[in-house]
Amino acid sequence: MRTLLSSLTLAAFAALPAYAGDDVAWFADYDKALAHARESKKDLLVEFTGSDWCPPCKQLYKNVFSKAEFAPAVEGNFVLVKLDFPRSPDVIAKVPNPERNKELQGEFEVEGFPSVFLMTHDGDIYSKSVGYSGMDMTEYVAFLETQRTTVRPLAIESKTLLANFETAEGDARLAFVVPARELMMKVGDSPLAARVAPIVRAGMESDPKDEKGHLSAGILALLKSELANDEEAEAAKTLDADNKKGLFELVVLRQMKSVRDDDMAIAALDALDNLLSAGELSAERAKEMLSTALTWSANYLDDKPRAEGYAERLRKLFPDDAEVADMIEQALNG
16 A cells, blocks of 8 residues: 555656746746646746846746736646746756756747747747736736737637648739738737748739739838848838838838947937938827937937927927926936
8 A cells, every 4th residue: 555655646746847946836847848738738838037137037026927816817728837047056056957948048039038938739939028018917917818819819820821821822822911911910029920921021022013012011011020121121111201101110110129329329310310301200109209219319319409309399299298298308408
């Protein structure tokens, strides 16, 4: 009887996941988590974190993942995985397979910490978020549910679209261009956008003079998904020199997001000024772009005339916006 009981106990412990430290709801071993997800038909939430050194990682843990209510709220749909990249020896010693974690960091193309991926049990990534936006636990749980119920079905749709596109021949492939483009516009910069990008680009190649609208519509979708290359960005400015289609401003916004130093900031502001002289910004992006330009000019580039020009545009566009007024006052006189 003792032997049987011991065997059963060992079997039970063998079935338990490799937990991430004190977080008993989380796997620390990705491969074991994936096998468990496939067996249970659940999705995976995979977090890449630097638990002992990364400030936003610590905040995400404190405000969301460490809450007692978090795991019970989501583990009916998700297998939770924490892949840690600590720096202190004591914490490093608790990581069961650091070399495998490094491999996965490359495979997932992790660009910063924390990075959180949502994926099906077949390994199909449908959501990626980098950094921590400040959501509390309730908001984060709602975000996960929205991704699972809204974005996940699009992952299946995108997979089907790509399979059908790849098996079609000749002009029959073009039947999938518009659905792929519409899906890309829905998912934004989700990993799913990259999956259907070849279909969108095939439509662009079939319409080099934009006679059917595939070229401009395709570039718009690529810019919104942050997948456009430099050649496509230049083509956007040619196709939409007055920004009536919103392509020109997306190219400038793309440039502003890539700024890393003062020289790049000046070049981006020059591009913004060229845009402003050629056409009007859309209401959707005017506040973001002009506020950023004002802040750079006033606080980092010490270019007061330029800052005052952006401030004047903001006042005209948002005359009753107290937040804009405060921001202008702080930038120019703070």
